[in-house]
Amino acid sequence: MPDPQPFEPDQAAAIAKVRRLMLIASVTTVVAIGAVFGAIGYKVFKAGDSPAGAAGTATPDAMVEVSDTLPAGAKVVSTAVGDAQIVVTIDLGGATEVRTYDPDTLKPLGRLRLAPQP
Numbered sequence: 001m002p003d004p005q006p007f008e009p010d011q012a013a014a015i016a017k018v019r020r021l022m023l024i025a026s027v028t029t030v031v032a033i034g035a036v037f038g039a040i041g042y043k044v045f046k047a048g049d050s051p052a053g054a055a056g057t058a059t060p061d062a063m064v065e066v067s068d069t070l071p072a073g074a075k076v077v078s079t080a081v082g083d084a085q086i087v088v089t090i091d092l093g094g095a096t097e098v099r100t101y102d103p104d105t106l107k108p109l110g111r112l113r114l115a116p117q118p
Helices: 009-049
Strands: 075-081 086-092 095-101 108-114
Touching: none
Parallel strands: none
Antiparallel strands: 075 086, 086 095, 095 108
């Protein structure tokens, strides 16, 4: 079997360019796959931190207890529960306040004060 012919300079440059492009594509692919696995791992390990459970849905055994104080002289007028929030309406001596809470974690979502104009 005869020895292979050495490449000409323009052939060697083309082969070096193709190798460089393949190296860039390979490194980009490895970084992208690592980012996907990193995101999946983050979601898996952080899912157990919420009181609602690993999948974000409440389990029958999970109980969350939260206390919220009312201003002096305030009284609860009404409450409503939905899929996205719990709404509590409070009477504050002539002014009305609406407080919303997340039903899964019972964290406050917002507060709306409705006061009569002077």
